[in-house]
Amino acid sequence: MNPEFLKKAEQAKPILTVRTHTKKGGQVLAETSRAVFDFGTHLVGYPKIDFSAVGAHYDAPALIRVRFCETAQELDEDTFLYHGWISKGWLQEEIVRLDELPCAYTFRRRFAVRYVQVEVIATSPKYRLRIDRVGIRSVTSAPEPIAVCGKDETERAIDRVALKTLSECMQYEFEDGPKRDMRLWLGDLRLQALANYQTYRHNDLVKRCLYLFAATADAEGHISQCVFTRPDVAPDDASMFDYSLLFIPTLYDYFTETGDRQTVDDLLPLAEKQIEIAKERFTDDVIEDCDRLGWCFLDWSLALNKQAGAQAVYLYAQKTLIRLLKECGKDASAYESDAARKSAKAVEAFYDRERGLFVSGKERQISYAANVWYVLAEVFGKDDNAALLDRLQACDEAIRPVTPYMMHHYVQALLNSGEAEKARSVIRDYWGGMIERGADTFWELFNPDDPDESPYGGKAVHSFCHAWSCTPSYFFRKYFVEEKP
Amino acid sequence: MNPEFLKKAEQAKPILTVRTHTKKGGQVLAETSRAVFDFGTHLVGYPKIDFSAVGAHYDAPALIRVRFCETAQELDEDTFLYHGWISKGWLQEEIVRLDELPCAYTFRRRFAVRYVQVEVIATSPKYRLRIDRVGIRSVTSAPEPIAVCGKDETERAIDRVALKTLSECMQYEFEDGPKRDMRLWLGDLRLQALANYQTYRHNDLVKRCLYLFAATADAEGHISQCVFTRPDVAPDDASMFDYSLLFIPTLYDYFTETGDRQTVDDLLPLAEKQIEIAKERFTDDVIEDCDRLGWCFLDWSLALNKQAGAQAVYLYAQKTLIRLLKECGKDASAYESDAARKSAKAVEAFYDRERGLFVSGKERQISYAANVWYVLAEVFGKDDNAALLDRLQACDEAIRPVTPYMMHHYVQALLNSGEAEKARSVIRDYWGGMIERGADTFWELFNPDDPDESPYGGKAVHSFCHAWSCTPSYFFRKYFVEEKP
Numbered sequence: 001m002n003p004e005f006l007k008k009a010e011q012a013k014p015i016l017t018v019r020t021h022t023k024k025g026g027q028v029l030a031e032t033s034r035a036v037f038d039f040g041t042h043l044v045g046y047p048k049i050d051f052s053a054v055g056a057h058y059d060a061p062a063l064i065r066v067r068f069c070e071t072a073q074e075l076d077e078d079t080f081l082y083h084g085w086i087s088k089g090w091l092q093e094e095i096v097r098l099d100e101l102p103c104a105y106t107f108r109r110r111f112a113v114r115y116v117q118v119e120v121i122a123t124s125p126k127y128r129l130r131i132d133r134v135g136i137r138s139v140t141s142a143p144e145p146i147a148v149c150g151k152d153e154t155e156r157a158i159d160r161v162a163l164k165t166l167s168e169c170m171q172y173e174f175e176d177g178p179k180r181d182m183r184l185w186l187g188d189l190r191l192q193a194l195a196n197y198q199t200y201r202h203n204d205l206v207k208r209c210l211y212l213f214a215a216t217a218d219a220e221g222h223i224s225q226c227v228f229t230r231p232d233v234a235p236d237d238a239s240m241f242d243y244s245l246l247f248i249p250t251l252y253d254y255f256t257e258t259g260d261r262q263t264v265d266d267l268l269p270l271a272e273k274q275i276e277i278a279k280e281r282f283t284d285d286v287i288e289d290c291d292r293l294g295w296c297f298l299d300w301s302l303a304l305n306k307q308a309g310a311q312a313v314y315l316y317a318q319k320t321l322i323r324l325l326k327e328c329g330k331d332a333s334a335y336e337s338d339a340a341r342k343s344a345k346a347v348e349a350f351y352d353r354e355r356g357l358f359v360s361g362k363e364r365q366i367s368y369a370a371n372v373w374y375v376l377a378e379v380f381g382k383d384d385n386a387a388l389l390d391r392l393q394a395c396d397e398a399i400r401p402v403t404p405y406m407m408h409h410y411v412q413a414l415l416n417s418g419e420a421e422k423a424r425s426v427i428r429d430y431w432g433g434m435i436e437r438g439a440d441t442f443w444e445l446f447n448p449d450d451p452d453e454s455p456y457g458g459k460a461v462h463s464f465c466h467a468w469s470c471t472p473s474y475f476f477r478k479y480f481v482e483e484k485p
Numbered sequence: 486m487n488p489e490f491l492k493k494a495e496q497a498k499p500i501l502t503v504r505t506h507t508k509k510g511g512q513v514l515a516e517t518s519r520a521v522f523d524f525g526t527h528l529v530g531y532p533k534i535d536f537s538a539v540g541a542h543y544d545a546p547a548l549i550r551v552r553f554c555e556t557a558q559e560l561d562e563d564t565f566l567y568h569g570w571i572s573k574g575w576l577q578e579e580i581v582r583l584d585e586l587p588c589a590y591t592f593r594r595r596f597a598v599r600y601v602q603v604e605v606i607a608t609s610p611k612y613r614l615r616i617d618r619v620g621i622r623s624v625t626s627a628p629e630p631i632a633v634c635g636k637d638e639t640e641r642a643i644d645r646v647a648l649k650t651l652s653e654c655m656q657y658e659f660e661d662g663p664k665r666d667m668r669l670w671l672g673d674l675r676l677q678a679l680a681n682y683q684t685y686r687h688n689d690l691v692k693r694c695l696y697l698f699a700a701t702a703d704a705e706g707h708i709s710q711c712v713f714t715r716p717d718v719a720p721d722d723a724s725m726f727d728y729s730l731l732f733i734p735t736l737y738d739y740f741t742e743t744g745d746r747q748t749v750d751d752l753l754p755l756a757e758k759q760i761e762i763a764k765e766r767f768t769d770d771v772i773e774d775c776d777r778l779g780w781c782f783l784d785w786s787l788a789l790n791k792q793a794g795a796q797a798v799y800l801y802a803q804k805t806l807i808r809l810l811k812e813c814g815k816d817a818s819a820y821e822s823d824a825a826r827k828s829a830k831a832v833e834a835f836y837d838r839e840r841g842l843f844v845s846g847k848e849r850q851i852s853y854a855a856n857v858w859y860v861l862a863e864v865f866g867k868d869d870n871a872a873l874l875d876r877l878q879a880c881d882e883a884i885r886p887v888t889p890y891m892m893h894h895y896v897q898a899l900l901n902s903g904e905a906e907k908a909r910s911v912i913r914d915y916w917g918g919m920i921e922r923g924a925d926t927f928w929e930l931f932n933p934d935d936p937d938e939s940p941y942g943g944k945a946v947h948s949f950c951h952a953w954s955c956t957p958s959y960f961f962r963k964y965f966v967e968e969k970p
Contacts, residue, residue: 057719057721059713059721060574061574061575062574063573087545087607088548089547089548089582089607089608090546091548094582095579097574099595100715102716109582110584181544181545183544228544230584231585236542237541
């Protein structure tokens, strides 16, 4: 690890703002009964519950189960039956024995929560348990709430929820989600940073995260897909082809926003390194198919062939690097010739002239993921891209986005192609769809065609506050200026 | 509550001695596997476990279940299946999520433990959990360990375990058992105090407990069966006929041991009150049958008829009160005439001349409990009592003791009747039987005829360190002086 970078990351570590939220209780619970406390909004923090005994003096410990849920639908799930592939460790529940009553039980762990459910498993015949008060000390590193924007209530609701989603994920780092994984992921960071520049402008937090990734790059310069910070800073042992490359636009966006040349001077060599590392996965300027490429994320879909999309992300990152080098007065010519060759080769290898769409892999799969990234990479001009996106929309077999992360890139592609109204309507439909289903914060996954889809085998481990879904606040402010507050 | 008595109880509150015990780990556990740590002896204290992750960086909380067991046989029980009538709250286990690794997890609760079992419910595919160290901070208010006595290894083993049993139960009060109920019970206190006088001589702890009972007597003077001290001092809402009366011998023994006249002056009126209250349950000097008497403990047996035994306990307590009054230079004549009347009436009502044994209730039930208390109450003379105990032993239908508490009184009755060798052999057989079954501390219940008896529906809630079983240390030192250390 690079100790200088680590030091700069630590220097930019934020102070958390703590707020106290309280729900008054009074419910008296006999064995096997339960009570639910609704805080009315999503909170990230440390709960404390005041309990007392009703009846004779308590003569045995009270055994309780407390569940912390982001959404009401989680309450309906029986977590004992959860056997999905994500660790049960993520289930937000605690089984607790209370030896003394009355008592104020402070939970050690941080939870993402709107609903707190207390269930009494056992007391004794002599007493029942009363819940006197449920409190949560919420934490965030986001500054004070900012004004909501949007041209109507639909947009204002979307913006309000997006702002909330982002601030909930702003802790000591930009976390992907406060319920799970509570960690700094690179692709997620990039979208959070974009939204942050238009809203909270906590730019030091972006700086900290950039340095955390840089500090934990390995000896060859591989940037990890995510960084652990607890108990110590450490890289994940895996990297994703696209996420590593997104270090470049994340750095570029940061420089554009802040003009912080020192950080760019520190991190530019590592940004260039990502291109060099990725370049090794090409043969005759065509990227390996995804069976050999390793993990390239693009979207949360196992059906997706990533080959064509991976090359597009490479081109997008490389073009951003060229821009960054030029703005710093550096030579970018080697990258320019590589980009030109690989762009031409991408069209040759992946563009189906008959259908007018990029296709991926041996099965010539059509997806939003691949095509959107070619639009973002500006392989074609603006008008051609707009036409391509029209054809994409008309293509029934195209694999559609399932995450707000991929949906963000689709909206960005529409905007870059001059399709502002279409982009706006996608935001209103897609993010509005979550609002219609009661979202207080936006979700990790939302498939409008199958809103109950649960790839994890149970909603209780879903992240219902996931930062990569916060970008409507970015789009509204950057592209629909007339409604700025 | 009596504030002056409460103050005296608080002034006598002991300081606990804390010792640290550590087992080195190193076990690496995959999901659903477990490791057991054997501390080699019974401990009462606060555990701490050091954990770390093996493999890639932990990427999900570890979900574990930790069980604390007094005996190895508890480990074999599946506590998920426990549905006995004692609260599940007493099961000594914790389900814990570890968010950060490595970590030192300190349990908030106190446990009675020799074996610590850690079971991994879930980690993630990326890592396994390593147990680096298991520590216990043990607590007791007993002074330094004292030398073991006994004429051979059998007796020394019994004495060692009895001493350990007592010291484990000496906390801020004399607790009945450190696993369950962790509380001050009056009948239990009396036996603990007797053993304490011969061993640790922590007489202020007895004083504290006497004042706690006195402070919490109700307006009419009823002394409760047990006193709660956490979070505040409070009486149980129930009293037992025999336990309340045992306040008198407990006070008498304390006075005999310490000569502390101030305490006797404070508490004697309350001791007399117990006789006055109990006296109301007699008609024509015969006590009510147990369907009307309320709870009289005698022994842990639902089959036991308590009527005859209850009158014997009354007589025993009253005779002790008479002795106490006389030693304090006070008039006891009213008690003496009452005692004479009720003794004679007891023989008339309960003594079956044909069988030469006391019988109880309409069903004329024969039990050790009833007969032993008549011996202790000295209704007959020493030789007659010895003969009575012989007949009792020969009576197959007599309900035998099932607790060390009742067995103590049987041994005491034998000793009072000049049957020292029989007493000694009962100690060696009964308490030795627990040693043969691996006891580190003596148990709440032990029925030699059915050693696996589990009146609670599961051994995991049994108290395997129960102070009322500690009196071999008292008997050895008081009656078998030749082997004093």
